[in-house]
Amino acid sequence: MLRGLIFDVDETLVYYEGYNHRDWYEEWVKPELEKHGIALDYETYRRTVTGELPRSYVERFGIDHVEFWKLVDRVNLSYRQEMARLGRIKPFPDVSALKELRNLGLKLAAVSNASQDCTEFVLDLFNLRGYFDVVYGKDYSNLDGVKPNPYLVEKALKALNLKPEEALMVGDSAHDVLAGKGAGLRTVNVTRFGKVEGADYYVKDLWELVELVKELFSKRSPEV
Incomplete structure (x- = not known):
């Protein structure tokens, strides 16, 4: 029985006009890192973000990795405030x-790889x-x-008091599909930017998602 949905945020619910990840890094993040004496090239940064390297990898550049990501997230919040x-x-x-x-009675969660502050900022x-x-x-x-x-999907499931089979993961990227699958959920790819392999369902937008949910409701076994 479907009882909840877990959503990605960026590029699923909101988007950023003219955004380019490398340009964002070079123009916003890199100068701030250099102020702290950290010389980190874009390719290495990209590999930590995609999971090719652990996020603790940056410690070899002379900074505690938690402090590093907090610094990046402060820059990201400033960027979002300026874009807004x-x-x-x-x-x-x-x-x-x-x-x-x-209105259909579903519990909803939002999970993002951005910081809590950045995520709440764009939703607010x-x-x-x-x-x-x-x-x-x-x-x-x-x-x-x-x-x-x-991890974040499982954290949301626990907070919503849902079993994996009671929820769908909804997002635009391969990371969303993999995270949902890893937590045992069926996954929905919103194909705004093309299809991602491996999703259980594909919808062109959130109104098509509503129709999918209604269809899944209609297939529920009648209660005895």
């Missing part, structure tokens, strides 16, 4: 479907946080627990 001021963070037009999903920007029972950004006590690791 410029009107370059946008909600996808179908986020209004979250209200319908709540468009009054979306109220749709969610729980919101989780990266956990500094388990920095390698970001997606594709299932």
